[in-house]
Amino acid sequence: MISAQDELDYLAARLVDGKLTGTPVEQAVDLGRIEKAIREILIAIGEDPDRDGLQRTPARVARAYAELFAGLRVDPSTVLTTTFEADHEELVLVRDIEVQSMCEHHLLPFKGVAHIGYIPGTDGRITGLSKLARLVEVYARRPQVQERLTSQIADLLMKQLGARGAIVVLECEHLCMEMRGIRKVGARTVTSAVRGGFQTDGKVRAEAMALINAR
Numbered sequence: 001m002i003s004a005q006d007e008l009d010y011l012a013a014r015l016v017d018g019k020l021t022g023t024p025v026e027q028a029v030d031l032g033r034i035e036k037a038i039r040e041i042l043i044a045i046g047e048d049p050d051r052d053g054l055q056r057t058p059a060r061v062a063r064a065y066a067e068l069f070a071g072l073r074v075d076p077s078t079v080l081t082t083t084f085e086a087d088h089e090e091l092v093l094v095r096d097i098e099v100q101s102m103c104e105h106h107l108l109p110f111k112g113v114a115h116i117g118y119i120p121g122t123d124g125r126i127t128g129l130s131k132l133a134r135l136v137e138v139y140a141r142r143p144q145v146q147e148r149l150t151s152q153i154a155d156l157l158m159k160q161l162g163a164r165g166a167i168v169v170l171e172c173e174h175l176c177m178e179m180r181g182i183r184k185v186g187a188r189t190v191t192s193a194v195r196g197g198f199q200t201d202g203k204v205r206a207e208a209m210a211l212i213n214a215r
């Protein structure tokens, strides 16, 4: 396991350079094994994996998977380590954090937004706002279901920040429902996880939901 900071910083830097080889993320997964499997898949669907356009596809997919599932090798407890004294004991809410994940049933993407709120612990310590988005990345870059992704974020906020409450709402579209199967384009799945004060006090929860839905 490497720290979330290192992993995500590395990924970000890498996207800027556009270089795709030999990163720690890629070294940590069995690229060769993914390549072999993808070659097999290409043969199984009736393609010729040796034709010009497909020759490098297994290697590309292997590198793409290393990136898409990079969160598996990041320890989530390393994300919320930066906290500040702020004497703020009321709601902090970040809306519309982009979410991109892979459904664990079909290995097809689902994407949308996350709204994350928490009430700091009695010590009034807060975390950096970007850390909430980093937390989404660490849990989203794994084979996932939307419900688990939602709960994992809320649970870590409670545990790691000692928050008095956490509310997480995700709104996503699943390509496995759009491109295949039932083929319903545009259906949005909304999941929520409420913990602590948001669970016990309907008024606090209603206030947070009103802010989440305010446009």
Ligand SMILES: Nc1nc2c(ncn2[C@@H]2O[C@H](COP(=O)(O)OP(=O)(O)OP(=O)(O)O)[C@@H](O)[C@H]2O)c(=O)[nH]1
Pocket: 103, 104, 105, 144, 145, 146, 147, 174, 176, 177, 180, 181, 182
């Ligand atoms: N609850 C939940 N279900 C999901 C998520 N992502 C995909 N699914 C669903 O997972 C289910 C898998 O159902 P199965 O019957 O095992 O697989 P399937 O035959 O491919 O299902 P269909 O998609 O209905 O064709 C489907 O209903 C998907 O819509 C998710 O994040 N949460």
Ligand SMILES: [Zn+2]
Pocket: 103, 104, 105, 106, 107, 108, 174, 176, 177
């Ligand atoms: Zn799916």
